[in-house]
Amino acid sequence: MTVLHPSSASSAHLAVEAVSKHYPGQTALETVSLHVERGRYVVLLGPSGSGKTTLLSLIGGFTMPSSGIIRIGGQDVTDLPPAKRPTTTVFQDYALFPHMTVAANIEFGLKLRGLKADARKARVATMLELVGLGQHGERSIQALSGGQRQRVALARALAVKPEILLLDEPLGALDLALRRQMQDELHRIQRQMNRTFVHVTHDQEEAMALADLIVVMSHGRIEDMGPPRRVYLRPATRFAATFMGESTQIEGRIHGQDGQSITLETEIGLLRGMAAPSSGAMTDSPADTQGRIWRTGDKAVAIIRPENIRTAPESGQAMGQALVYETVFQGNYVRVFARSETGQTFVLHSPAREVPASGSTITPHALMDDITIVPAQED
Numbered sequence: 341m342t343v344l345h346p347s348s349a350s351s352a353h354l355a356v357e358a359v360s361k362h363y364p365g366q367t368a369l370e371t372v373s374l375h376v377e378r379g380r381y382v383v384l385l386g387p388s389g390s391g392k393t394t395l396l397s398l399i400g401g402f403t404m405p406s407s408g409i410i411r412i413g414g415q416d417v418t419d420l421p422p423a424k425r426p427t428t429t430v431f432q433d434y435a436l437f438p439h440m441t442v443a444a445n446i447e448f449g450l451k452l453r454g455l456k457a458d459a460r461k462a463r464v465a466t467m468l469e470l471v472g473l474g475q476h477g478e479r480s481i482q483a484l485s486g487g488q489r490q491r492v493a494l495a496r497a498l499a500v501k502p503e504i505l506l507l508d509e510p511l512g513a514l515d516l517a518l519r520r521q522m523q524d525e526l527h528r529i530q531r532q533m534n535r536t537f538v539h540v541t542h543d544q545e546e547a548m549a550l551a552d553l554i555v556v557m558s559h560g561r562i563e564d565m566g567p568p569r570r571v572y573l574r575p576a577t578r579f580a581a582t583f584m585g586e587s588t589q590i591e592g593r594i595h596g597q598d599g600q601s602i603t604l605e606t607e608i609g610l611l612r613g614m615a616a617p618s619s620g621a622m623t624d625s626p627a628d629t630q631g632r633i634w635r636t637g638d639k640a641v642a643i644i645r646p647e648n649i650r651t652a653p654e655s656g657q658a659m660g661q662a663l664v665y666e667t668v669f670q671g672n673y674v675r676v677f678a679r680s681e682t683g684q685t686f687v688l689h690s691p692a693r694e695v696p697a698s699g700s701t702i703t704p705h706a707l708m709d710d711i712t713i714v715p716a717q718e719d
């Protein structure tokens with residue numbers, strides 16, 4: 341079990357405390373708080389307009405908050421300009437100097453910081469090795485591929501040894517194969533440098549591949565925050581569940597509660613699942629449900645991931661019968677869509693060898709532990 345101890349405001353390397361950002365007629369962030377320990381890889385994940393970039397630029401000092409405080413290493417940096425903060429940013433368009441060589445680009449920030457020539461040369465060489473461009477120092481930026489430019493931008497940002505590296509959709513301009521490769525590289529580099537990274541993306545697969553801590557955002561608020569596994573398997577809200585990937589969602593009303601387990605009354609019968617954690621649960625444990633109040637009769641939703649729905653009768657609770665209406669081949673598994681007489685749809689992943697035929701009837705099953713009960717979303 342992964343356990344990330346929630347940092348208190350005083351021990352956090354990065355502390356965002358009740359930060360809001362309002363524009364005329366528009367709220368970009370609403371009372372957002374976030375505490376991150378040193379050396380964590382944090383991914384801000386959310387749809388367009390959810391406030392990810394605003395939060396990142398508030399941490400970097402490119403935007404000033406309307407209210408709230410930002411601390412780095414315990415120091416209040418809220419009023420400091422970007423250059424005075426221990427942060428650097430990798431922008432989506434890389435913002436490299438096209439007329440300079442690779443080495444000159446990396447050296448630039450070191451010169452500004454007054455590092456001596458020998459030290460600069462040594463640092464540039466180390467950075468080039470780190471990002472796998474050892475032989476390319478004298479090349480011009482224009483002669484590089486998109487992936488190589490991305491590496492130069494990363495090397496330049498890391499060369500000044502920031503406390504926190506901020507990455508704004510850093511892989512957005514790369515094709516899928518290169519994105520995957522650069523994700524692995526970013527992961528390795530972050531571990532090697534042992535720095536805190538804060539990375540913005542709207543790609544949930546990228547977030548899961550990279551993050552120690554995923555922060556799911558919507559409408560300027562944090563919907564859920566925790567290790568990827570916890571947020572995926574035990575989401576705090578319906579929005580987080582939907583944004584993190586496919587699921588079957590069964591609506592109902594709270595029927596009863598027994599410790600962490602909740603019974604939901606639904607059109608396909610009673611279903612028992614585990615209570616959703618509170619939005620900031622920092623462990624993989626399903627037990628962290630403090631702060632939630634479940635009242636009998638309240639609307640709620642059962643969330644089940646497709647790989648956790650089985651059709652073998654002996655495993656878990658039966659969820660009525662459903663007619664298979666579509667199957668989609670995905671290579672190593674098949675997505676199966678089925679619908680019950682009441683109109684409830686199910687999506688499950690089936691090994692390619694055991695796919696139920698379209699038009700056949702299945703009895704979807706799920707274990708109590710694989711069902712998360714989240715409150716119905718109010719919007």
Ligand SMILES: Nc1ncnc2c1ncn2[C@@H]1O[C@H](COP(=O)(O)OP(=O)(O)OP(=O)(O)O)[C@@H](O)[C@H]1O
Nearest residue numbers: 363366367368386387388389390391392393394395
């Ligand atoms: N300078 C600005 N003036 C007015 N509104 C702004 C400004 N900057 C951001 N916003 C608004 O704040 C909200 C959050 O924007 P933000 O760019 O942080 O979202 P995002 O999650 O990063 O989106 P994307 O993935 O599209 O970059 C949006 O509704 C946006 O229109």
